Amino acid sequence: xxxxRWTAVDQYVTDLLVPDDEALSAALADSAAAGLPEIAVxxxxxxxxxxxxxxxxARKILEIGTLGxxxxxxxxxxxxxxxxxxxxxxxxxxxxxxxxxxxxxxLDGLVEVRTGAALDSLPEIGAEGAGPFDLVFVDADKANNxxxxxxxLKLSRPGTLIVVDNVVRDGRVATEHPDDPAVTGIxxxxxxxxxxxxxxxxxxxxxxxxGHDGLLLARVVE
Ligand code: SAH
Ligand code: DHB
Ligand code: MG
Numbered sequence: 637x638x639x640x641r642w643t644a645v646d647q648y649v650t651d652l653l654v655p656d657d658e659a660l661s662a663a664l665a666d667s668a669a670a671g672l673p674e675i676a677v678x679x680x681x682x683x684x685x686x687x688x689x690x691x692x693x694a695r696k697i698l699e700i701g702t703l704g705x706x707x708x709x710x711x712x713x714x715x716x717x718x719x720x721x722x723x724x725x726x727x728x729x730x731x732x733x734x735x736x737x738x739x740x741x742x743l744d745g746l747v748e749v750r751t752g753a754a755l756d757s758l759p760e761i762g763a764e765g766a767g768p769f770d771l772v773f774v775d776a777d778k779a780n781n782x783x784x785x786x787x788x789l790k791l792s793r794p795g796t797l798i799v800v801d802n803v804v805r806d807g808r809v810a811t812e813h814p815d816d817p818a819v820t821g822i823x824x825x826x827x828x829x830x831x832x833x834x835x836x837x838x839x840x841x842x843x844x845x846x847g848h849d850g851l852l853l854a855r856v857v858e
Contacts, residue, residue: 637847637848638843638844638845638846639843643845645844646678646680646844646845649680650678650679650680653680654680654682659737660682660709660710662737663709663737663740664704666704666736667705670733672729672730672733673703676704676706676707677706677801677846678844680844681707682707682710685710685773686711686713688797689715690714692770692771692795693770694711694714694715694719694769694771695715695716695718695719696721697714697715697720697721697722697771698721698724698769698772698773698788699711699722699723699724699772700754700758700773700774700788701724701725701754702730702734702749703725703730704733704734704737705734705738705741705747706737707773707775708721708734708738708743708749709737709738709743711771711773712738712746719746720747722750722761722766723748723749723750724750724754724758724776725750725751726752731749731751735749754776754780754784755783758784758791761791767790767791767792767793768791768792769788769791770797771796772791772792772799773799773800774788774799775801775802777818777821778805778817778818778821779817779818779820779821781821781824782825784825785800785825785835786828794856794858795855795856795858796856797854797855798855799852799854800825800839800851800852800854801851803839803849803851803852804842804848805818805849806847806848807841809823809826825852829854835854835856835857837852837853837854837855838852839853
């Protein structure tokens with residue numbers, strides 16, 4: 637569900653503050669041409685991820701849910717030359733599109749797209765000692781959000797920022813007994829974060845080209 641005024645405001649902000657960019661628009665075009673669902677973050681949200689990563693001074697970023705690599709490119713562009721981003725994607729066809737988009741953006745030296753179920757990859761990443769990550773972006777299957785936040789915390793350090801996309805879902809997050817496992821997963825994640833003394837968090841609603849949804853930000857306490 638979207639609304640012409642929300643879309644007009646996204647257009648206004650994006651025209652002024654999020655300039656057109658060949659690698660990003662080609663990433664979206666090739667994702668659509670390959671039949672991927674058109675659910676990447678909006679340009680102004682991608683820019684938010686980029687600014688958050690910059691503000692964090694992030695050198696290591698973990699992303700759960702790659703799709704065609706659009707949010708990956710925004711995040712990876714915040715990294716220094718010796719930085720690293722690992723992004724986890726279940727669907728090999730999505731991962732293939734993402735790898736090509738990331739290479740065209742000139743970021744293949746910094747980014748690893750790891751194919752497989754994130755809950756299988758996360759323990760491997762832990763065992764490899766690839767962390768701690770400075771920023772974790774959670775944007776995959778929403779039913780597993782509680783597990784993803786637990787893993788994000790395991791792979792974190794004090795000061796790590798955890799960002800979770802799609803935590804409002806047209807307001808359905810406020811339904812006490814949702815019938816949708818995605819919404820149940822989001823609510824379990826909220827309960828877990830509320831009980832977790834190592835996380836200091838907020839969430840806010842967003843409207844725009846992606847409808848009515850929201851983002852959660854959680855900082856690992858010092
Ligand atoms: N972050 C992307 C959008 C991700 S869409 C962007 O904003 O540009 C969610 C992605 O998560 C999809 O590509 C989907 O295939 C992937 N996904 C779903 N279940 C998954 C799982 N169990 N492990 C890893 N990725 C998963
Ligand atoms: C969906 C997933 C997303 O990550 C998103 O940003 C929007 C929609 C979905 O699965 O419908
Ligand atoms: Mg999303």
